[in-house]
Amino acid sequence: MSTPKEPLGPTPAEDPLEPVEPQSAADVEVAGEQSRASVAELDGFGRRYLRDVMSSSSLLTLLAIVLAVLLGGVLIIATDPAVQEATGYFFARPSTFFAAAWDAASQAYLALFQGAIYDGQAATFTRAIRPITETLTIATPLILAGLSVGLAFRAGLFNIGGQGQVILGAVLATWIGFGLDLPPVVHLVLALVGGAVGGAFWAAIAGVLKARTGAHEVIVTIMLNNIAAYLVLWVVTTKLFAGGSSGTSKPVGENSRLPALLPEPFRLHLGFILALVLAAAVWWLMERSTLGFKLRAVGSNARAARTAGISVGAMTVLAMAIAGGLAGLAGASQVLGTEGYLTASVAGTIGFDAITVALLGRSKPLGTVLAGLLFGALAAGGRLMQTRTGTPLDLVLVLQSFIVLFIAAPPLVRTIWRLPKPGVRREKPSPTSTTPVTAGADA
Amino acid sequence: MRLELRGITKRFGTFTANDGIDMVVESGEIHAILGENGAGKSTLMNTLYGLYEPDAGQIVIDGEPVVFTGPGDAMRAGIGMVHQHFMLVPVFTVAENVVLGQEPVGKGLIDLKRARQIVRETSEMLGFEIDPDAKIEDLPVGVQQRVEIVKALSRNAKLLILDEPTAVLTPQETDELIEIMRRLAAAGTSILFITHKLREIRAVSDAITIIRLGQVVGSATPSATESELASLMVGRSVSLGVAKEPATTREDVLEVRNLVVRDTHGVPVVNDVSFTVAAGEILAVAGVQGNGQTELTEAILGIQKPASGSVVLRGEPLEGKGVRERLDSGLAYVPEDRSTDGVVGEFSIVENLVLDRIGAAPVSRGGALDMRFLRRNAHELVKEFDVRTTSVDRAVGTLSGGNQQKVVLARELSRPLSLLVASQPTRGVDVGSIEFLHDRIVSERDKGAAVVIVSTELDEVLALGDRIAVMCGGELVGIVPGGESRDVLGLMMTGIGPEEARERAAEHHTLLGEADLEAEAEAADAVPVAPTTPTTPPATGTVDDAPVEETR
Numbered sequence: 001m002s003t004p005k006e007p008l009g010p011t012p013a014e015d016p017l018e019p020v021e022p023q024s025a026a027d028v029e030v031a032g033e034q035s036r037a038s039v040a041e042l043d044g045f046g047r048r049y050l051r052d053v054m055s056s057s058s059l060l061t062l063l064a065i066v067l068a069v070l071l072g073g074v075l076i077i078a079t080d081p082a083v084q085e086a087t088g089y090f091f092a093r094p095s096t097f098f099a100a101a102w103d104a105a106s107q108a109y110l111a112l113f114q115g116a117i118y119d120g121q122a123a124t125f126t127r128a129i130r131p132i133t134e135t136l137t138i139a140t141p142l143i144l145a146g147l148s149v150g151l152a153f154r155a156g157l158f159n160i161g162g163q164g165q166v167i168l169g170a171v172l173a174t175w176i177g178f179g180l181d182l183p184p185v186v187h188l189v190l191a192l193v194g195g196a197v198g199g200a201f202w203a204a205i206a207g208v209l210k211a212r213t214g215a216h217e218v219i220v221t222i223m224l225n226n227i228a229a230y231l232v233l234w235v236v237t238t239k240l241f242a243g244g245s246s247g248t249s250k251p252v253g254e255n256s257r258l259p260a261l262l263p264e265p266f267r268l269h270l271g272f273i274l275a276l277v278l279a280a281a282v283w284w285l286m287e288r289s290t291l292g293f294k295l296r297a298v299g300s301n302a303r304a305a306r307t308a309g310i311s312v313g314a315m316t317v318l319a320m321a322i323a324g325g326l327a328g329l330a331g332a333s334q335v336l337g338t339e340g341y342l343t344a345s346v347a348g349t350i351g352f353d354a355i356t357v358a359l360l361g362r363s364k365p366l367g368t369v370l371a372g373l374l375f376g377a378l379a380a381g382g383r384l385m386q387t388r389t390g391t392p393l394d395l396v397l398v399l400q401s402f403i404v405l406f407i408a409a410p411p412l413v414r415t416i417w418r419l420p421k422p423g424v425r426r427e428k429p430s431p432t433s434t435t436p437v438t439a440g441a442d443a
Numbered sequence: 444m445r446l447e448l449r450g451i452t453k454r455f456g457t458f459t460a461n462d463g464i465d466m467v468v469e470s471g472e473i474h475a476i477l478g479e480n481g482a483g484k485s486t487l488m489n490t491l492y493g494l495y496e497p498d499a500g501q502i503v504i505d506g507e508p509v510v511f512t513g514p515g516d517a518m519r520a521g522i523g524m525v526h527q528h529f530m531l532v533p534v535f536t537v538a539e540n541v542v543l544g545q546e547p548v549g550k551g552l553i554d555l556k557r558a559r560q561i562v563r564e565t566s567e568m569l570g571f572e573i574d575p576d577a578k579i580e581d582l583p584v585g586v587q588q589r590v591e592i593v594k595a596l597s598r599n600a601k602l603l604i605l606d607e608p609t610a611v612l613t614p615q616e617t618d619e620l621i622e623i624m625r626r627l628a629a630a631g632t633s634i635l636f637i638t639h640k641l642r643e644i645r646a647v648s649d650a651i652t653i654i655r656l657g658q659v660v661g662s663a664t665p666s667a668t669e670s671e672l673a674s675l676m677v678g679r680s681v682s683l684g685v686a687k688e689p690a691t692t693r694e695d696v697l698e699v700r701n702l703v704v705r706d707t708h709g710v711p712v713v714n715d716v717s718f719t720v721a722a723g724e725i726l727a728v729a730g731v732q733g734n735g736q737t738e739l740t741e742a743i744l745g746i747q748k749p750a751s752g753s754v755v756l757r758g759e760p761l762e763g764k765g766v767r768e769r770l771d772s773g774l775a776y777v778p779e780d781r782s783t784d785g786v787v788g789e790f791s792i793v794e795n796l797v798l799d800r801i802g803a804a805p806v807s808r809g810g811a812l813d814m815r816f817l818r819r820n821a822h823e824l825v826k827e828f829d830v831r832t833t834s835v836d837r838a839v840g841t842l843s844g845g846n847q848q849k850v851v852l853a854r855e856l857s858r859p860l861s862l863l864v865a866s867q868p869t870r871g872v873d874v875g876s877i878e879f880l881h882d883r884i885v886s887e888r889d890k891g892a893a894v895v896i897v898s899t900e901l902d903e904v905l906a907l908g909d910r911i912a913v914m915c916g917g918e919l920v921g922i923v924p925g926g927e928s929r930d931v932l933g934l935m936m937t938g939i940g941p942e943e944a945r946e947r948a949a950e951h952h953t954l955l956g957e958a959d960l961e962a963e964a965e966a967a968d969a970v971p972v973a974p975t976t977p978t979t980p981p982a983t984g985t986v987d988d989a990p991v992e993e994t995r
Binding site: 288289290291293294296297300301303304305306307308309310311 | 744746765766767769770771776778783784785786787788789790794798799801802806807810811812814
């Protein structure tokens with residue numbers, strides 16, 4: 001079967017991999033048609049594109065990860081000194097080259113695995129299973145902030161402001177953590193709520209500005225990130241916050257700490273369970289609740305939602321606030337769980353990694369949890385890889401970047417793996433549309 | 444040009460859009476292709492225009508088989524196409540649009556003088572005048588269509604494909620288009636005319652091919668009656684008119700008083716419009732697309748803020764009330780553009796069927812969706828409104844336009860309502876379902892709802908309206924009783940008041956207006972039958988004087 005071409009508007013040129021058809025007048029006319037696109041429509045295009053990316057199959061995601069790992073392997077081989085040496089006499093003894101190459105790549109990935117999941121070479125059992133707990137610890141804030149980005153996206157908003165929201169959540173949770181003296185449980189709950197409120201407040205600023213004035217949330221949240229970053233630099237030096245060593249706050253009270261799940265020296269704390277519970281909660285919110293239905297309706301087709309009597313402005317503010325709350329909890333879990341005190345770098349790059357995590361997880365809670373775990377594993381494993389095989393930690397960053405690159409370009413992955421193009425079935429109503437199906441048959 | 448299609452077959456995956464289509468268009472013939480939405484007309488035309496490659500079959504032009512790999516090939520072979528949605532650059536002039544893609548070049552620049560000359564020569568040949576320097580966006584749709592025709596002919600089209608050309612025209616403009624078509628045919632140009640409107644077909648075509656479910660199901664001559672054509676098109680006998688009793692009106696439900704809506708530039712798009720609609724009647728609002736009807740309905744719903752004037756629902760001014768409150772007070776609303784305003788394409792049928800009932804029982808309980816109610820509701824409505832789908836969980840965006848429209852109507856008619864405002868309620872819906880949906884709308888009227896139908900299709904306006912309001916340029920030209928002649932409505936759509944329109948219409952009937960009169964005469968001759976009995980012979984039968992020939 002020949003590739004069906006789109007009927008009128010969209011020409012094959014839309015697909016970057018499709019061979020460009022001979023220029024015809026019709027193509028030119030279509031280009032003219034597109035020149036009508038207003039800024040709003042361009043924005044719509046961006047949203048549609050991201051939605052396409054988000055809705056591609058999980059198989060594609062898996063293949064993207066495999067591709068990234070393969071390419072990463074090539075990079076490891078290319079930069080490995082032993083391999084470089086073997087290249088010098090490649091033609092004399094090619095087997096040495098291949099052996100060296102295999103050695104470099106497999107050793108590096110083995111170390112990555114050992115650093116992330118289970119280290120069989122460790123002296124003690126505690127040290128052997130420590131990697132997996134580290135992975136979970138690092139994944140915790142990534143999952144929380146990833147849920148934040150994903151939820152906002154499904155409501156039609158790009159929450160680039162995770163970073164700022166994490167910081168605000170951390171600041172407020174810290175303040176409640178050391179500033180109050182309350183009984184166990186109560187103190188912790190209050191500190192967590194404080195973290196959520198901090199993030200929600202910060203994000204709601206962008207939501208209100210968008211709903212009231214149309215200010216684009218991307219620009220506003222980026223700016224709010226900067227403000228938050230400098231704010232926390234100042235906060236940790238204030239009399240109220242400043243603790244013993246410079247650059248850190250007073251430690252939060254014991255009662256406000258997230259309890260450790262395992263005895264010392266493991267760092268894993270209750271925050272991880274909290275993240276899983278919240279992932280389930282977000283699933284329920286989006287799939288089963290009235291509010292989630294409205295949020296999704298606005299995110300998917302704001303005009304239809306408005307026509308159906310759903311307040312788009314209110315949903316925008318709410319979506320940002322809930323998303324901010326989740327990101328705030330990521331900050332709170334860092335302070336109350338992992339760190340115990342506030343530093344200016346409390347957010348690390350969580351807010352930005354979260355965007356990648358949400359993208360990889362396709363904005364769905366389960367996907368986000370899995371993506372968060374993967375990124376946690378890469379981060380944890382990268383350290384051991386560097387110490388054991390000398391492969392630079394930056395490789396982890398490269399791997400992450402490759403994954404995102406491939407996720408962002410589904411046609412590229414499809415072409416490499418020779419998968420069929422999706423959407424053929426979308427071009428025309430399916431044949432079944434001609435035969436009425438009695439309702440209830442699929443109940 | 445003599446065009447012959449031999450066994451053209453086009454498949455999309457497992458779906459066969461065209462299945463062995465055979466047809467011949469003689470030189471200088473106006474050949475109509477009649478079929479419902481989704482019957483495969485557009486696929487066939489796109490294949491002929493080189494946009495699709497057929498999976499099987501042959502295109503033969505003047506005895507020579509040809510293969511098109513793109514529209515460029517088709518154009519070089521002398522095939523021109525006027526799409527339903529014009530392919531013009533709005534900010535370019537007529538001349539620039541006409542030469543776009545094959546610009547005459549002189550000294551490295553576009554030779555606009557030559558371009559203007561092309562426009563003048565071609566339009567002169569067709570018997571009308573167009574200012575080559577007018578900007579497209581300033582021209583009415585009827586003229587834009589002519590620009591498209593000029594564009595096609597300036598590329599030496601010997602066969603012109605017109606895709607639903609009358610969808611946007613008034614009866615008078617349609618007349619002018621028919622005149623142009625006849626001139627072209629007389630000059631030897633073949634015309635393929637795609638439509639689902641029966642009346643036009645009989646008025647203009649020399650030969651008719653009827654397509655259903657991707658197959659040619661018959662051919663007919665213009666002497667076939669409308670119901671014969673309709674039953675061939677649908678595959679079963681259909682009654683075309685709506686069987687409705689005269690309205691028994693009660694108290695006024697909707698009152699629109701001196702309503703003014705301005706666009707973002709401050710230009711009034713609804714200008715001082717006043718009317719009332721009573722419980723138990725249908726007010727049909729006629730008018731060419733874009734004459735303020737959209738803004739009028741949006742002001743009633745509350746998503747357009749009126750500059751002045753008021754909308755009163757059952758004695759209560761709606762000013763300051765949000766969409767939610769208006770819907771809750773008994774307003775049902777069918778937006779003009781279902782895909783952007785009516786449904787959320789990514790949502791399932793289940794979800795779309797409760798889109799504007801969300802938040803209240805029985806859809807929501809305690810902040811959660813009542814999934815059992817949602818599913819039951821979906822199964823019931825899908826069955827009742829005959830939404831064709833494999834599953835209620837299918838995303839609405841994957842349904843055909845007609846089925847999407849059924850989802851919207853099913854939703855709106857499934858809750859208690861005192862006022863129904865529906866724009867283009869049956870756009871894109873198959874003929875068989877139009878009948879059903881019209882009946883549903885009439886039954887809402889009979890149950891005591893006030894109904895406002897906005898439609899650009901005069902057939903629909905005439906079928907449903909107990910009274911007909913005509914809008915032009917944002918103003919209400921007048922309100923006339925239902926059953927007013929098509930010619931009068933057509934003239935009113937251009938802004939001519941009812942009295943003058945009646946006088947003028949009496950002097951000159953349009954082709955479609957005449958067809959109406961003939962149809963009435965035919966109906967008067969016919970033996971009166973009970974409304975439920977099909978008045979047409981079954982689709983498989985042959986007709987006495989055999990104007991319809993069954994091929995399958």
